[in-house]
Amino acid sequence: MMTPMTESLPTWDLTDLYAGVDDPAIAADLAAMIDDAGAFAGTYKGTLAAASANPPHLLTAILMYETLLARIYKVSSFSSLLFSLDAKDQKRGALMQKVREASSDVQSKLLFFDLELGTLPDEVYSAAIASDALADYHHYLEQQRSHARHFLSEPEEKILVETANSRGRAFVRLFDEIGARTTYTLEYGGESGEVPQSEILSKLYEPDRELRKAAAAGVSKALAQNAHAGTYIYNTLLHEKDVIDRLRGYPAPEASRHLANELDAAVIETVTSVCVANFDMVADYYRIKGKLLDIPDLTHYDRYAPIGDTNEEIPYSAGKDIVLEAFAGFSPRLAELVEPFFQNGWIDAPVAEGKRSGAFCAGVTPDHHPYVLLNYTNKARDVMTLAHELGHGVHDVLASRNTLLNYHPVLPMAETASTFAEMLVYQTLSKRLDSREDRIALICDKLEDSFATIFRQISMYRFEQDAHRERREHGEVPIERFNELWQANQQAMFGDALTLGDEHAAWWLYIPHIIHTPFYVYAYAFGELLVMSLYARYEEEGDAFIEHYFELLAVGGSKTPAQMLSEMGIDVADRAFWQGGCDVVRARLSELQGIV
Numbered sequence: 001m002m003t004p005m006t007e008s009l010p011t012w013d014l015t016d017l018y019a020g021v022d023d024p025a026i027a028a029d030l031a032a033m034i035d036d037a038g039a040f041a042g043t044y045k046g047t048l049a050a051a052s053a054n055p056p057h058l059l060t061a062i063l064m065y066e067t068l069l070a071r072i073y074k075v076s077s078f079s080s081l082l083f084s085l086d087a088k089d090q091k092r093g094a095l096m097q098k099v100r101e102a103s104s105d106v107q108s109k110l111l112f113f114d115l116e117l118g119t120l121p122d123e124v125y126s127a128a129i130a131s132d133a134l135a136d137y138h139h140y141l142e143q144q145r146s147h148a149r150h151f152l153s154e155p156e157e158k159i160l161v162e163t164a165n166s167r168g169r170a171f172v173r174l175f176d177e178i179g180a181r182t183t184y185t186l187e188y189g190g191e192s193g194e195v196p197q198s199e200i201l202s203k204l205y206e207p208d209r210e211l212r213k214a215a216a217a218g219v220s221k222a223l224a225q226n227a228h229a230g231t232y233i234y235n236t237l238l239h240e241k242d243v244i245d246r247l248r249g250y251p252a253p254e255a256s257r258h259l260a261n262e263l264d265a266a267v268i269e270t271v272t273s274v275c276v277a278n279f280d281m282v283a284d285y286y287r288i289k290g291k292l293l294d295i296p297d298l299t300h301y302d303r304y305a306p307i308g309d310t311n312e313e314i315p316y317s318a319g320k321d322i323v324l325e326a327f328a329g330f331s332p333r334l335a336e337l338v339e340p341f342f343q344n345g346w347i348d349a350p351v352a353e354g355k356r357s358g359a360f361c362a363g364v365t366p367d368h369h370p371y372v373l374l375n376y377t378n379k380a381r382d383v384m385t386l387a388h389e390l391g392h393g394v395h396d397v398l399a400s401r402n403t404l405l406n407y408h409p410v411l412p413m414a415e416t417a418s419t420f421a422e423m424l425v426y427q428t429l430s431k432r433l434d435s436r437e438d439r440i441a442l443i444c445d446k447l448e449d450s451f452a453t454i455f456r457q458i459s460m461y462r463f464e465q466d467a468h469r470e471r472r473e474h475g476e477v478p479i480e481r482f483n484e485l486w487q488a489n490q491q492a493m494f495g496d497a498l499t500l501g502d503e504h505a506a507w508w509l510y511i512p513h514i515i516h517t518p519f520y521v522y523a524y525a526f527g528e529l530l531v532m533s534l535y536a537r538y539e540e541e542g543d544a545f546i547e548h549y550f551e552l553l554a555v556g557g558s559k560t561p562a563q564m565l566s567e568m569g570i571d572v573a574d575r576a577f578w579q580g581g582c583d584v585v586r587a588r589l590s591e592l593q594g595i596v
Contacts, residue, residue, distance in 0.1 A: 007316060007317060009349040009350040009376060010347045010348065010349050011345070011349070012081065012085070012348040013345030013346075014078060014371075016368075016369075017364075018075075018078050021082060021092060026078075026099075029075050030075060030102040032071070033068070033071050033075070033102065034105050037068055037105075037106040037109040037110055038109050041110065041112060045116075046116075047061075048116035049116040050121075050124075051121055051123065051124060053120075055127060055128055055131035055134050058128055059133050061113070062140075065113055068106070069404055069405075070367075072106055072107075073364055074365065075102075075103075076099055079095050079096040079099040079100075080096060081362060081373075082095065083095075083176075084356040084373060085352070085355055085373075086180075087176050087177050087354050087355075087356065088177075088181055093173070097173075100164075100165050104161050104164055107161045108158045108162050111157045112154055114151075115154055117141060118144040118145055118151060119148050125141070125145065136402075136403050137405065139560075140405045140406060149249070150248040150256070150259070152248065156247075160244070168236070168237050168240045168241075171233045171236050172237070172516060174229075175230070175233050175515045176356070178229055179197065179512075180354050180355075180356065182197065184200040184219060184222045185218050188214040195218075196351060197357040197510065198351050198358070198377065200218050200219055202377045204301060204303070204304050205306060206305075206306075207306050209302065212302065216300060216503065217503065219507065219510070220507070223507065224506065226509060227479055230509040231477075231478070231479040231482065231509075233515070234514070234515070235477055238468055238472075238477075239476075241253065241468065241518060242468070242471065253464075253468035253519070254464075254465060257519035260411075261410045261412050261561070262560040263412060263560075267562075268522055270578060271522065271525060271529070271578050272458055272462070272522065274578040274579050275454055276462075278455070278586070279492060281582075281585065281586050282455050282493045282494060282495075282497075283494055283497040284497070285444075285447055285451070286497035287497045288592065288593065289302075289305075289307065289444065290497065290498075292307050292444075293305060293307070299498065299499050299500065299501045300498075300501050300504040300507075301501075306441070306445075307441045307444040307445075308438065313378040314378055314383055316376050319376070319386050322428065323338070323383065323386055323425060324339075326387065326421075326424040326425040326427070327387075330546070334394065337393075337398070341393055346369055346370065347371075347372045347373075347374065348372070349375075351375045351376070357375060357512075359373055359389050360372075360389065360392075361393050363396035363407070365404055366399070366400040366402060366403070366407045367400070369396075369397070370393045370396040372390065372392075374389065380445065381445070381449075384426075387418075387421040387424070388422050389418065391418035391419070391420060391421030394421070395416070395417035395553045398553040399554060399556030399557070401556075402554075402558050406556055407556050407557060408556065409557045410557060410560075411520060412522075412526035412527060413561050414523065415523050415524055415526065416552070416553070419453065419528050419530075419531040420535065426449075429442055440592065440595055440596065443588060443591060443595070444592065446588065447585070447588055450528060450585050451585075454525045454529060454582075454585070456490075457521040457525045458521075459489045459490050459492065459493055460489070460514065460521045461519060462489045463486050463489040463514075464514055464518060464519055466489065467482060467514075468518070482506075483506055484505075486506075486508040487504070528581070529581030529582065530565075530570075531581075532580070532581035532584040533570065533580055533581055536584060552568065
């Protein structure tokens with residue numbers, strides 16, 4: 001029961017990394033990686049923190065370190081990208097595991113580097129920070145010093161690195177493989193068929209309520225079959241994080257994520273509390289939606305029901321044209337930056353058995369292009385997803401002027417370009433619409449996208465906070481308790497405007513972010529609210545804003561979020577700034593209320 005495609009969709013060309021899963025160059029690179037890491041340690045171990053270490057010595061070591069990391073990133077990216085296309089393929093899984101084990105060997109040999117850099121004597125550190133030769137690495141050195149207080153001894157760090165593939169990383173892989181092997185049964189209209197996760201989730205956006213209900217039942221049934229394994233995996237990962245956080249001295253479950261994101265906990269608490277204070281607009285919207293749909297008892301399978309005649313399919317080629325038009329309307333340069341993604345096999349779009357659900361953009365190194373994964377089903381939201389992931393791709397391309405250690409922006413800033421790209425597509429589509437019905441449909445779509453990006457992510461963040469604390473305070477958590485926490489945090493958004501049914505209670509079991517990257521999700525809310533402010537500024541300043549925007553993206557990870565945003569006059573600690581982002585969403589809701 002796969003959705004029929006009317007055109008051929010692009011697939012990745014990964015041969016610019018390796019020829020295939022059996023490419024002998026992979027084994028050769030892994031062996032060379034391990035040997036070179038050993039040689040590097042033999043040359044530099046014990047020399048970085050010495051009082052005699054000077055900036056030229058540090059610079060030479062850092063450049064060689066980046067060369068080693070680039071090799072790791074290349075082979076790791078290939079194995080994980082290949083695996084994401086078919087997690088059921090045992091050869092791909094075996095390759096990914098082989099690469100991970102070799103990478104752990106390399107990382108074990110390189111551990112000394114960050115440990116020594118993080119504990120440089122004050123006189124060596126001061127000289128390094130003052131050195132023009134090390135100017136590209138000042139931020140990296142500052143961050144290593146911040147992380148150093150949570151480092152363990154080198155032997156302890158080696159144990160963690162060398163056992164990672166038989167601890168949490170193994171359970172994350174198991175989660176992915178279970179998800180990829182799960183079949184979802186859709187029983188509808190007297191017929192029954194097996195569909196992949198992306199396909200059945202797309203049915204939740206259909207106008208036919210009975211089809212949505214059937215799809216939701218299929219999701220719940222499949223997740224129930226995985227409930228024991230999923231609950232055990234999550235409990236194990238929560239416990240592992242508890243142990244490691246305690247050993248490293250992190251005061252709270254989310255503290256390590258804040259440090260990695262280079263944001264103060266107080267800033268994230270401000271963002272969270274502002275979002276919670278604005279949950280009422282979600283409930284207000286769904287009261288309107290219930291009336292528009294003439295459904296007085298909205299439930300979880302009505303959450304994404306389309307408003308108006310929005311069931312028209314948008315083929316991939318048409319979606320591409322919409323995105324390019326929207327990007328060119330902002331700046332011809334933006335459209336030019338994404339053309340290579342379409343021309344050179346940097347996008348993999350089809351839904352396929354065993355393929356990872358959802359979408360992502362994977363940056364490799366500054367001198368290699370990113371890769372975009374989609375599950376394109378010809379829906380309007382797929383166009384937004386295409387724009388979103390290409391926004392990530394543009395961000396990576398612009399940030400490629402930085403060194404490898406400063407290439408990737410931290411997660412909250414990584415969502416800036418992607419969300420801004422969605423805004424451009426939304427504005428392009430809105431200008432095309434003349435009728436009241438079409439305008440209502442588009443506003444509703446955008447409001448729901450904003451709610452999903454801001455309030456749903458904050459709800460999931462709060463669920464994660466509750467789940468981690470529950471595991472730490474009460475031991476292994478039964479699925480019933482996880483379900484209660486999930487339902488309570490998700491329901492808080494809707495008030496009495498929509499009721500999440502009992503079968504929705506275990507839907508946390510398919511959320512990859514809480515497994516792969518704990519507390520990742522608040523980055524989406526941060527990025528969306530930030531973009532609301534940036535887009536308002538763009539509307540005020542016009543073309544003068546464009547170069548400032550490109551420069552913001554080009555910074556990559558070479559500055560903290562607070563630093564790069566302060567240069568645009570934004571104070572991330574200011575509650576009013578984040579409320580301003582929510583006010584933009586509320587204004588859109590008021591526009592809908594006025595039309596209705």
